[in-house]
Amino acid sequence: MPFMEKELKAVVEDIKKRFGARETEFRGQVSLISEPEKLVTIAQSLRDDHNFEMLADLTAVDYWPEQTKRFHLVCQFNSYSRKMRLGLRLPLDGNRPTVDSLSGVYPNANWHERELWDMFGIRFEGHPDLRRILMPHDWEGHPLRKDYPLGYEEVQFTFNYDEIDLRKPKPKE
Amino acid sequence: MGIEQKLGSMGVVTHRLEDLVNWGRTRAMWPMLFGLACCAIEMMASQASDYDMSRFGMELMRPSPRQSDLMIVAGRVTRKMAPVLRRLYDQMPAPKWVVAMGDCASCGGVFNNYAIVQGVDEVVPVDVYVAGCPPRPEALIHGIMTLHEKVKAEKFTDWG
Numbered sequence: 414m415p416f417m418e419k420e421l422k423a424v425v426e427d428i429k430k431r432f433g434a435r436e437t438e439f440r441g442q443v444s445l446i447s448e449p450e451k452l453v454t455i456a457q458s459l460r461d462d463h464n465f466e467m468l469a470d471l472t473a474v475d476y477w478p479e480q481t482k483r484f485h486l487v488c489q490f491n492s493y494s495r496k497m498r499l500g501l502r503l504p505l506d507g508n509r510p511t512v513d514s515l516s517g518v519y520p521n522a523n524w525h526e527r528e529l530w531d532m533f534g535i536r537f538e539g540h541p542d543l544r545r546i547l548m549p550h551d552w553e554g555h556p557l558r559k560d561y562p563l564g565y566e567e568v569q570f571t572f573n574y575d576e577i578d579l580r581k582p583k584p585k586e
Numbered sequence: 587m588g589i590e591q592k593l594g595s596m597g598v599v600t601h602r603l604e605d606l607v608n609w610g611r612t613r614a615m616w617p618m619l620f621g622l623a624c625c626a627i628e629m630m631a632s633q634a635s636d637y638d639m640s641r642f643g644m645e646l647m648r649p650s651p652r653q654s655d656l657m658i659v660a661g662r663v664t665r666k667m668a669p670v671l672r673r674l675y676d677q678m679p680a681p682k683w684v685v686a687m688g689d690c691a692s693c694g695g696v697f698n699n700y701a702i703v704q705g706v707d708e709v710v711p712v713d714v715y716v717a718g719c720p721p722r723p724e725a726l727i728h729g730i731m732t733l734h735e736k737v738k739a740e741k742f743t744d745w746g
Contacts (some may be wrong), residue, residue, distance in 0.1 A: 584707065
């Protein structure tokens, strides 16, 4: 780790020791990899013991068609007082994964978790209000999953215009 | 040396009421501000001094649907925006017209995905489609001129 600063190294070593996380580094950006059950305790420790005041991002990646560890939950923590950044990556098992909600530790996780539920179908236990945030409330499916259909309507060309025109929704006066 | 000479001494000119009303409608067709994406920039450009749509009696972009006759849907309409679009259309007083400006409003354009309505003609009846991504102000003005031609040919009985 040529670029990692001493202070950040101490944090990483502490988390590794207490929670059994692994660490990766890509171009000087340090991330920890851990199990989803430890999400809340690690975040609590980062906030209270290591001055990471801010949850900068909470997002996910879908590695479909891989089924075991299909989704990776990705958190990004910032510390303004100590000028540090740290990533946390949690591989989740299965098609309908469930994680404990971070919104008790970082209140801004609330909307991020709603977005993750909306787009990926990751459930957050203990979330105060887990509704869809971007899509209409009666929408079916989770659009950012890799197995979600890419286009939602067939494209009309001259050769299939009439055929598709029959199925196209029409406005009422 | 203009209309005064044609009027003659009586100050009367005879004309078909239908043509006169349609002429009036084309000469004061206030568009509603409905810029949704990059097409809105071109719509603003066609309002600004170079292209100046006020030459055609469209100097006022109305922010209220109740004061507008023409809805220029400039940009992509998302699934969540579609009910809003329809509601604004319903609030416009008749007679009313819709121009689908640009590829996204006409057919979804490059955005064939879960978020975008594949053409506003699924939500409101469209009179003129303007192609382009985004269309230049000339194209938009051409579309509006086309609409004017269409309006001039309208019959009272059709509105009935």
